[in-house]
Amino acid sequence: MAQKVEAAASGHGAEPRGKRTEDGQATYLIAIAEALWEEMERDERVFMLGEDIGVYGGAFKVTEGFVDHFGTQRVMDTPIAEETIVGTAVGAAMEGLRPVAEFQYADFMSSGFDEITTVLARYHYRTGVRLPVVLRAPSGGGVRASNFHSTNPEPWFAHAPGLKVVCPAFPSDAKGLLKSAIRDDNPVIYLEHKWIYRRIKEHVSEDLEFLIPLGSAQVKREGTDISVITYGAMVHKALEAAENLAGRGVSAEVVDLRSIVPLDEETVIASIAKTSRALVLYESHRSLGIGAEVAAMIAERAFEHLDAPVARLAPPNTPVPFSPPLEDAYLPQVSDIEAAVERLSAW
Amino acid sequence: MATEVDPATDQGGRPLPDDRLKEILYKLMLARHFDERMEALYRQGRLPGAFYSGRGQEGTHVGVAFALEERDSLFPTHRDLTAQLTKGLDLNRVMAQYWGRIDGYLRGRDGNSHIGDWEGTRTFAVISHLPIAYPVACGAALAYQRAGDRRVAMAICGDGSTSNGRWHEALNWSAIHTLPVVWVVNNNQYAYSTPNTLEFNVPTIAERAAAYGMPGIRVDGGDVLEVFDAARRAVERARDGGGPTLIESVSLRWRGHAGHDPAKYMPQELLEHYMAEKDPVKNFQEYLLTQGVVTKDGVDAVAERVASEFQAGYGFAQASPFPEAGDVELGLWAEDGYWDREPGRGGGTESA
Numbered sequence: 001m002a003q004k005v006e007a008a009a010s011g012h013g014a015e016p017r018g019k020r021t022e023d024g025q026a027t028y029l030i031a032i033a034e035a036l037w038e039e040m041e042r043d044e045r046v047f048m049l050g051e052d053i054g055v056y057g058g059a060f061k062v063t064e065g066f067v068d069h070f071g072t073q074r075v076m077d078t079p080i081a082e083e084t085i086v087g088t089a090v091g092a093a094m095e096g097l098r099p100v101a102e103f104q105y106a107d108f109m110s111s112g113f114d115e116i117t118t119v120l121a122r123y124h125y126r127t128g129v130r131l132p133v134v135l136r137a138p139s140g141g142g143v144r145a146s147n148f149h150s151t152n153p154e155p156w157f158a159h160a161p162g163l164k165v166v167c168p169a170f171p172s173d174a175k176g177l178l179k180s181a182i183r184d185d186n187p188v189i190y191l192e193h194k195w196i197y198r199r200i201k202e203h204v205s206e207d208l209e210f211l212i213p214l215g216s217a218q219v220k221r222e223g224t225d226i227s228v229i230t231y232g233a234m235v236h237k238a239l240e241a242a243e244n245l246a247g248r249g250v251s252a253e254v255v256d257l258r259s260i261v262p263l264d265e266e267t268v269i270a271s272i273a274k275t276s277r278a279l280v281l282y283e284s285h286r287s288l289g290i291g292a293e294v295a296a297m298i299a300e301r302a303f304e305h306l307d308a309p310v311a312r313l314a315p316p317n318t319p320v321p322f323s324p325p326l327e328d329a330y331l332p333q334v335s336d337i338e339a340a341v342e343r344l345s346a347w
Numbered sequence: 348m349a350t351e352v353d354p355a356t357d358q359g360g361r362p363l364p365d366d367r368l369k370e371i372l373y374k375l376m377l378a379r380h381f382d383e384r385m386e387a388l389y390r391q392g393r394l395p396g397a398f399y400s401g402r403g404q405e406g407t408h409v410g411v412a413f414a415l416e417e418r419d420s421l422f423p424t425h426r427d428l429t430a431q432l433t434k435g436l437d438l439n440r441v442m443a444q445y446w447g448r449i450d451g452y453l454r455g456r457d458g459n460s461h462i463g464d465w466e467g468t469r470t471f472a473v474i475s476h477l478p479i480a481y482p483v484a485c486g487a488a489l490a491y492q493r494a495g496d497r498r499v500a501m502a503i504c505g506d507g508s509t510s511n512g513r514w515h516e517a518l519n520w521s522a523i524h525t526l527p528v529v530w531v532v533n534n535n536q537y538a539y540s541t542p543n544t545l546e547f548n549v550p551t552i553a554e555r556a557a558a559y560g561m562p563g564i565r566v567d568g569g570d571v572l573e574v575f576d577a578a579r580r581a582v583e584r585a586r587d588g589g590g591p592t593l594i595e596s597v598s599l600r601w602r603g604h605a606g607h608d609p610a611k612y613m614p615q616e617l618l619e620h621y622m623a624e625k626d627p628v629k630n631f632q633e634y635l636l637t638q639g640v641v642t643k644d645g646v647d648a649v650a651e652r653v654a655s656e657f658q659a660g661y662g663f664a665q666a667s668p669f670p671e672a673g674d675v676e677l678g679l680w681a682e683d684g685y686w687d688r689e690p691g692r693g694g695g696t697e698s699a
Contacts, residue, residue, distance in 0.1 A: 073493060079516075081516040081520055083482050083516055084482040087479075087484075087517070088482060088483075088485045089486060090482075091482070091484060091486020092486040092487070092489050093486070094483070094490075115479065115482060115513075118474060118479060119479055123472070124681060125456060125678050126453055126457050126472055127465060128678065128685075129465045130681045162679055185682070
C-alpha cells in the first residue's frame with residue numbers, strides 16, 4: 001500500500017481516493033482533495049484557479065494530479081495576483097461558472113481583501129446576481145510556520161456580510177462541507193487548517209452525495225458539566241483535554257461549530273441548556289472576535305441556563321510568533337483548556 | 348476624423364450609416380442634458396446622495412460603448428453613466444435609482460451612478476474602489492473564451508486608477524491568457540484634484556500597454572468617431588481571439604470630482620481650451636451639420652426629445668415608492684429569495 005500511495009502521490013491524473021490509507025481512511029487533506037475531484041467530475045462548470053495548483057499540485061499538494069486529469073483550463077495556474085484571482089472568480093461566476101480559488105496561505109487573503117469584501121461579499125445584496133465562488137485557504141498555526149503563514153482570518157470575513165465562513169476540523173466534515181460549499185449559490189470562505197492536514201484521518205464517506213449543510217454545528221463529545229464551544233484545530237485540543245478531564249471526574253462536552261457563518265446557535269444553546277457552563281475556545285485573536293460573538297449570543301439567549309460566566313480562551317492580540325516557546329505560549333494548549341474548564345467548574 | 352471607411356456602410360465617406368450617426372448624436376445629447384440637469388438638481392438640494400459629472404467626456408463614453416454588442420459586457424465606473432446609457436440602460440430606472448426608489452435597477456440597495464444591469468444590458472454594478480472591476484472583467488472574459496462564443500468584456504477606468512496595483516494585475520493577466528477584453532482609460536487628466544503629472548511618469552498611459560504585451564492606442568476623446576473607431580477595432584480583435592487592447596481616450600473633466608467640488612485646482616485656461624475646442628457634443632453636431640446628415644432643426648428636435656425624456660424620467664422617479672424598510676435584511680443570501688420575487692413597495696414618494 002505504501003507503494004501505491006507513493007505512485008499516486010506522483011500525480012498524473014490519479015484520483016485522490018487512491019491516496020487513502022490501506023484500511024480506507026482519508027486524511028483531512030485527502031478528504032478535501034476528494035471533494036474537489038468529485039465536484040469537478042460532477043459539474044463541468046466547476047474549475048479551480050490559484051498559485052502553483054497545476055503541475056506543482058499546490059503548496060500543500062491538495063490538487064496534486066488534478067491538472068493531468070482535468071486540464072489547464074479547469075486547473076488554472078495564476079500569477080501572484082490575489083486581487084485578480086478573486087476578481088476573475090467573481091467575473092467567471094457572473095457568467096455561470098462555479099470557481100474554486102485556492103489561496104496558497106490564508107494570510108495572503110489580505111492581498112485580495114478588497115475584491116473579497118467589497119465585490120464578492122456585497123454584490124448579491126446590491127444586485128441579486130448570484131456569485132457561487134469558493135475561496136479555499138490553509139489557515140492556522142502550530143506548525144512553526146511563523147508570522148505570515150499562520151493566521152486565522154475567519155473574523156475578518158465573518159464580519160463582511162454576504163460571505164459564508166467554514167472551518168472544518170475532521171476529514172468527513174471537510175469533505176461534506178466543501179462539497180456543499182461548491183454547490184452553494186453564495187460565496188463561501190473555506191478555511192482549511194494546515195495543522196490538521198496530515199495529522200487527522202478517519203473513515204470518510206465515498207457517497208458522491210455525501211453533503212454536510214453549511215451552518216450546522218456538531219457535538220463531538222457528549223458531556224454534562226461544561227460546554228467547550230470551538231472549531232478548527234482547537235476541536236482536537238478540546239477533545240484531548242476532555243479526555244484528561246474525564247479522568248478527574250469532569251465531564252466536558254465539545255461542540256464543533258464547523259461553520260462560523262451561518263452560526264448554528266441552536267446546537268450551542270442546546271448544549272448549554274444541558275451543561276450550564278460555557279468556554280469559548282478559538283484560535284483567532286481573543287478580542288472583538290468569534291469568542292465575543294458566541295459569548296454575547298449565549299448571554300442574550302441562554303442567561304437563565306448559566307451557572308458561571310461565559311469564558312473565552314484564545315490567543316492574545318499579537319501577531320503569531322515563530323520561536324517554539326513563543327508560539328506555544330501564544331496558542332491555547334491542552335493544559336490551558338483543562339485549567340480553564342476547572343476554573344469554570346469551580347463556580 | 349481619423350476613421351476608416353467601411354465600403355459596406357459607406358455613405359458619402361462617413362464611417363457609419365446615417366441612422367447610426369444620428370443615434371450617436373442622440374446619446375451624446377441625452378448624456379449632456381442629463382448631466383447638466385442632474386447637477387443643477389444636486390446643487391438645489393433636490394437630488395440626494397452624490398452626483399458625478401461626466402461632462403466633456405461623452406465622446407469617450409459613447410464612443411467605446413457604441414462598439415459593443417448587446418451580449419458583450421461593460422464594467423464601468425461611477426463617472427461612466429453615459430456609457431451605461433449607451434449600452435441600453437433605461438433612463439426612468441436610472442433616475443429612480445438616484446432617488447433611492449424601488450424601481451431603480453438596484454431596488455435602493457445602492458445609489459447615484461453605482462448602477463448595474465447584469466441580466467439585462469450586461470453592465471456591472473459600479474463600485475467606488477477603482478479599478479475594482481478590472482479584475483472582474485478578466486473573469487467574464489475568461490468565461491467567454493472558454494465558451495468560445497465570441498463575446499467581449501470592456502472595462503473603463505480613469506487615469507487615477509492606472510496608479511493602482513489592480514490595474515497592473517488585470518492588464519498583465521489578460522495578456523497572459525489572451526483574454527477577449529478591451530481596457531479603456533478615460534484620461535480626463537485629474538484624479539479628483541491630482542493631475543496626471545502626479546499620477547505617472549510616462550508621457551502617455553497608452554504606451555504602458557507595451558509592458559504587458561498588448562497594443563495601446565491613444566485617441567482624442569473630443570472626437571466620438573475617433574474613439575468609436577479605436578474601440579471597434581479593439582472589440583473585433585478581442586472577438587477574433589487576438590486578445591486585449593488598451594485604449595487611452597484623452598479629454599478633460601469639465602466639472603469637479605463630484606457635485607460638491609468646485610474644482611478650483613483646475614487651470615482656467617485649460618478648461619476654456621477644452622470647452623472651446625474639444626467639446627465632443629458640439630464637435631459632433633458640427634460634423635453632422637457639415638456633412639448634411641442633420642439640419643439645425645433636426646438637432647433642435649433631438650434637444651427637445653432628450654429634455655422631454657429627462658422630464659419623464661424625473662416624474663417616474665418621483666412617483667416610484669421607496670423600498671419597504673422591513674426588507675432591509677433580505678437579499679443578502681441567494682436562498683432567501685428576495686431577488687427572485689417582486690419586492691415590497693414601501694410608502695411615501697416625497698423627495699428625500
